[in-house]
Amino acid sequence: MVDTVQPIHFHPKGPGDEQPLYEIRKKIYPRAVSGWFAGWRLTLVVATQLAFYGTAWLEWNGRQALLFDLVSRKFYIFGLVLWPQDFIYLTALLVISALSLFLFTAVAGRLWCGYACPQTVYTEIFMWIERVVEGDRVRRMRLDGELLSVRKLGLKAAKHGLWIALALWTGFTFVGYFTPIRQLAGEAATFSLGPWESFWVLFYGFATYGNAGWMREQVCKYMCPYARFQSAMFDPDTMVITYDRQRGEPRGGRGRHADARALGLGDCVDCGICVQVCPTGIDIRKGLQYECIGCAACVDGCNQVMKKMGYAPGLIRYSTENAVAKGWNFAQMVRRMLRPRVLIYTVILAVVILAAGAALLVRVPLKVDVIRDRASLAREVDDGQIENLYRLQVVNTEEIAHRFNISVSGSDDLKHLKIISESQPIEIGPVSARSIMVRVRAEPEHDRSGSERIFFTVKAADDEKHMLRETLSVTEKSVFFIPGHGR
Amino acid sequence: MARQLMWIIWPGFFMAIPAVGVVFSLFDPEDLHFFGSPVEISHMGVYTLGFLLIWAFGAGCSAMTCLLQRTPPEINRGIDGTPDS
Ligand code: SF4
Ligand code: SF4
Numbered sequence: 001m002v003d004t005v006q007p008i009h010f011h012p013k014g015p016g017d018e019q020p021l022y023e024i025r026k027k028i029y030p031r032a033v034s035g036w037f038a039g040w041r042l043t044l045v046v047a048t049q050l051a052f053y054g055t056a057w058l059e060w061n062g063r064q065a066l067l068f069d070l071v072s073r074k075f076y077i078f079g080l081v082l083w084p085q086d087f088i089y090l091t092a093l094l095v096i097s098a099l100s101l102f103l104f105t106a107v108a109g110r111l112w113c114g115y116a117c118p119q120t121v122y123t124e125i126f127m128w129i130e131r132v133v134e135g136d137r138v139r140r141m142r143l144d145g146e147l148l149s150v151r152k153l154g155l156k157a158a159k160h161g162l163w164i165a166l167a168l169w170t171g172f173t174f175v176g177y178f179t180p181i182r183q184l185a186g187e188a189a190t191f192s193l194g195p196w197e198s199f200w201v202l203f204y205g206f207a208t209y210g211n212a213g214w215m216r217e218q219v220c221k222y223m224c225p226y227a228r229f230q231s232a233m234f235d236p237d238t239m240v241i242t243y244d245r246q247r248g249e250p251r252g253g254r255g256r257h258a259d260a261r262a263l264g265l266g267d268c269v270d271c272g273i274c275v276q277v278c279p280t281g282i283d284i285r286k287g288l289q290y291e292c293i294g295c296a297a298c299v300d301g302c303n304q305v306m307k308k309m310g311y312a313p314g315l316i317r318y319s320t321e322n323a324v325a326k327g328w329n330f331a332q333m334v335r336r337m338l339r340p341r342v343l344i345y346t347v348i349l350a351v352v353i354l355a356a357g358a359a360l361l362v363r364v365p366l367k368v369d370v371i372r373d374r375a376s377l378a379r380e381v382d383d384g385q386i387e388n389l390y391r392l393q394v395v396n397t398e399e400i401a402h403r404f405n406i407s408v409s410g411s412d413d414l415k416h417l418k419i420i421s422e423s424q425p426i427e428i429g430p431v432s433a434r435s436i437m438v439r440v441r442a443e444p445e446h447d448r449s450g451s452e453r454i455f456f457t458v459k460a461a462d463d464e465k466h467m468l469r470e471t472l473s474v475t476e477k478s479v480f481f482i483p484g485h486g487r
Numbered sequence: 488m489a490r491q492l493m494w495i496i497w498p499g500f501f502m503a504i505p506a507v508g509v510v511f512s513l514f515d516p517e518d519l520h521f522f523g524s525p526v527e528i529s530h531m532g533v534y535t536l537g538f539l540l541i542w543a544f545g546a547g548c549s550a551m552t553c554l555l556q557r558t559p560p561e562i563n564r565g566i567d568g569t570p571d572s
Contacts, residue, residue, distance in 0.1 A: 070511075087512045178531075179531070196529065196534075196535045222490065222493065
């Protein structure tokens, strides 16, 4: 595969200048950087990916611990099994994620982008592979400038081969969260993956390869909606990557032992390291830009330069607009963290988390739906009794089988209210549902027609009182219909 | 052009993810009927096709936006040869 990328020529961009997408894009060769933030980024890359690739293989109760089983429409989340009826919890999860994002963003900017976003993480891994295969920044640039040779072809093939292998593994793991991964692995080993599973493995793999290998920072710049509304979430007290203009300017080169002040210079030696390390190719010294993903690579890079020069670190640092403008120290800046916006987000977030958590704790792992059989109307049977037909959909969401008794109750106007049919108790297997036809008979007290409210109670015959909830039992209401005379 | 293509394809994809989530939490593929007869492909297939279908509609929506967003000079160019300004 021939890389058609031009060697970079540096021509400064005017502010607000956007690079066109794909074809004419200037390829960015980020320089590797080490330092405190780089260490954190690496830690998070490793942690998130261990979690992603590893969790799919964990077992719980003899089944996959985390499985969004689309075929049987059940979500297994460790000890918890969610059914489509539990949709509300997923909604709550989405609300919690969104609110956390707002909160983190208001406090410390795009932490998500810099450390946890799959786009950053995979780009980081792919760039690491690239570095191992093709060498550091200068060698990569030279390689891309070279004419095609056997060596170049070999290096490119090796890089893309590794990228594709990793991408396929990622796609496979992704699908493994929706179809049991061990079964999937067996099928993959014998090349008998189903067509849809194959489609998704390839699709997700291809997306990973394309996004992390080729598009990289362009995804953040042109495709990510989050980057676009960051200004709505930032305020002057939000911690962002900031270049301390007052301290740095006027920038300019100087000898290591020169007295900068005597030369009329600030601390920035204009070495361009901060631009070279930036994965999105911007110059943070121009101020906060939406392209900045907050990765802090420029902080690490610049701090190394400052150290070499014998200057204090932090010419580029995490800071807030207010702190830089007013020369606050760290403690003063942090004190401003607790501002109304942050407090409001925190309170709402806490309320939602507590509510969802409490709802999950007291959740009764039994669901009952009563459906009146519309096909057969209420009818009169022997000795003046009326009979109605119901279908009870009973769902046992616990991972142990239960035996249930069904009983019926109603107003005093219905005498001899009772269930006839289906030998009780009924057994329902672990995490499964059963539909039970129930015939209910009663004798109306007065000679009246109309409908009466009745209640079905489904109660486990084999369940003890639990710590957090009562015995497994659910009561659902329905109506008992009494036909008029002369029918 | 490439950027326009991205404007069309990408938002549809992004929105198709929550959309299939919602649609298939409410509807069981088991209950789906296709012109009166039950759907015979696997659940995974129904989800996939549903996703692609919703994506296609989303892309169609974005394409409309792109089309309507063009300014008169952009549209007229090509008809009377006025240079783009
Ligand atoms: S790395 Fe620091 S010293 Fe070098 S150009 Fe950037 S801000 Fe200036
Ligand atoms: S400006 Fe600095 S923090 Fe922002 S993306 Fe570039 S290197 Fe990362």
